[in-house]
Amino acid sequence: MAKGRFPGMGNMGNMMKQMQKMQKQMEEIQKQLEEAEVEASVGGGAVVAKANGKKEILSITIDESVVDPEDVEMLQDLVLAAVNEALRNAEEMMAKEMGKLTGGMNIPGLF
Known part of the structure; x- marks a missing residue:
C-alpha cells in the first residue's frame, strides 16, 4: 500500500465529481422546466x-357558454378541476424530466 494513501479515495473523488456534474445538470433542467408550460x-x-414548472397558474380561460349566473357552483367546480389538473401536469412534467437524469432514483428534496 502506498504511503499516505487511503484505499478507495480515488473512487470517492470521482464520485464527488459525478455528483457535482449531476447537480449542475439538475439545476439546468429545473430552470428549463420552470419556464415550460402545461x-x-x-x-x-x-x-x-x-x-x-414552478407550479404557478399562468392563465385561466373560461368559455362564456359556461358562465351561468344561475349555476356559479358548476363554474367554480370546473375552474377548481382545471387548476388542480394543471398543477398535477406540472408535477408530472418535473418528475418525468428529473427521472431521466436520476435514472428513476427517488432523491428526497430534489424538487
Whole structure:
C-alpha cells in the first residue's frame, strides 16, 4: 500500500465529481422546466388552466357558454378541476424530466 494513501479515495473523488456534474445538470433542467408550460382542459374545453414548472397558474380561460349566473357552483367546480389538473401536469412534467437524469432514483428534496 502506498504511503499516505487511503484505499478507495480515488473512487470517492470521482464520485464527488459525478455528483457535482449531476447537480449542475439538475439545476439546468429545473430552470428549463420552470419556464415550460402545461395546460389542463375540463368540461370539453370549457375551462382551460395553464401552469408552469414552478407550479404557478399562468392563465385561466373560461368559455362564456359556461358562465351561468344561475349555476356559479358548476363554474367554480370546473375552474377548481382545471387548476388542480394543471398543477398535477406540472408535477408530472418535473418528475418525468428529473427521472431521466436520476435514472428513476427517488432523491428526497430534489424538487
